[in-house]
Amino acid sequence: KVFEFISSxxxxxxxxxxxxxxIYLMAIFAGRRYMRDRAxxxxxxxxxxxxxxxxxxxxxxxxxxxxxxxxxxxxLSLRENMCGDPYGSFIAGSTGTxxxxxxxxxxxxxxxxxxxxxxxx
Numbered sequence: 001k002v003f004e005f006i007s008s009x010x011x012x013x014x015x016x017x018x019x020x021x022x023i024y025l026m027a028i029f030a031g032r033r034y035m036r037d038r039a040x041x042x043x044x045x046x047x048x049x050x051x052x053x054x055x056x057x058x059x060x061x062x063x064x065x066x067x068x069x070x071x072x073x074x075x076l077s078l079r080e081n082m083c084g085d086p087y088g089s090f091i092a093g094s095t096g097t098x099x100x101x102x103x104x105x106x107x108x109x110x111x112x113x114x115x116x117x118x119x120x121x
Contacts, residue, residue, distance in 0.1 A: 028110060050108070057105060064098045 072081055091099065 024107070024110070031111070054105060054109070058102070061098045061102055065095055068095045 076084065087096075
């Protein structure tokens with residue numbers, strides 16, 4: 001089953017990644033400016049729980065994505081793996097959904113780093 005959130009032929013599909021990256025960078029710099037004169041939040045327990053959940057999530061993603069990766073490495077050449085169409089070989093289907101989940105899991109992490117630890121850039 002193919003999970004296609006946005007049709008690859010639409011204008012939004014080509015513009016959305018740039019918009020998301022711009023919002024992401026603005027949030028990083030706005031968060032740094034907001035926290036400049038404030039004390040770091042004491043979220044040790046919350047960060048520990050978040051890291052545990054992120055570790056479990058990453059393990060599930062690895063379990064889900066390892067079989068297609070091994071299959072592609074055994075059946076396709078290095079050139080096909082590196083330069084071929086990722087939609088046809090890796091990004092389509094539930095594996096692509098796990099890739100997207102992994103990417104989206106990075107957004108809350110940056111918020112934790114900015115608010116709790118005062119470190120970034």
